Amino acid sequence: MEKGTLIEWDDDRGFGFIKPDGPRAKIFVHISAFETGRRPQRGERLAFSPGTGRDGKPAAREAWLEGIKKVQRPARPxxxxxxxxxxxxxxxxxxxxxxxxxxxxxxxxxxxPYAIMGGASWLAYWMDKQRAIAGQWRISEAGLHGLDAVFGIIGGLLAQQVFRHKTSKPGFVMTTGAIALLHGLVLVAIVSGALPHAELAALLG
Structure with a gap:
């Protein structure tokens, strides 16, 4: 275990860089490495376990903010x-x-459309998760919501759960819920016959 200072932190993207004590260069840290539920802030002192990220560069495997007791992290499903x-x-x-x-x-x-766009949405969430871990340029939230809205919502919902991605930001969660609710209401209207073939064709056309 080593100690250092969080010298860079992008809270929206969920990653930053630690400057270890001593002559070592800064290393990458992702939000998933932190043992506490509180989000870190730039300038905070912390302890960390050094390792290697998926891109082969130095990265923190686990991190603990100073003054917060280390706890045993439950295994992720x-x-x-x-x-x-x-x-x-x-x-x-x-x-x-x-x-x-x-x-x-x-x-x-x-x-x-549900199958094709659902697959596209799943892939987009997976790619965004990998980019977040590697500290690369991310897919915009508007882009993810857009894929979900145009028939990708089933794949998007499943991808969020499987990859545990975009599940902690209230605004994103609310928008996803609204998209799912809208699709649900339209589908219920079709099943019940309230939206017959002719009106459905006009809606999709």
Whole structure:
């Protein structure tokens, strides 16, 4: 374990750089390395365990802010957390899509945009997570929301849960929830027959 000072910190992107005590060069640190739930601030003293990042450059594996007792971090789940509301929301939307097809409330091709854009949204979240870890240029939040809005919401919800990405920013979470709710309302309207084929075609056209 070594000690140093957090000389750079980008709170929006969730990473910064530590200047270790002594002659060593600064090293990268990601928000996921910190043991405490409180977000760090530039200029704070901390202790850290040095290691190597995914890009092969020096990075902190774990970090503890000065004055905060080190605690044992629970193991992160490597599988679906079935209790996460994002999983339930994604499953609910998927069930509605298939219900529409089974009940012949809309053309079969309606599955295609949800599948294609869902995959694109999943990939975008994965890429953004990797870039955050590596300290590279990120995909904008507006870009992620845009993919979710144009039929990518199911993939986006699942990606957020699996990668534990963009789950701690209230504004982002609220916007994602609004997009999911909008899609849910439209799908329910189609299933119930309140939005028949002709009106649906006009809406999509």
């Amino acid at each position: 490597s599988h679906f957390d079935r209790n996460d509301y994002r999983v339930w929301a994604a499953v609910g939307l998927l069930v509605l899509v298939f219900a529409i097809i089974i009940l012949d409330r809309a053309p079969f091709w309606l599955i295609a």
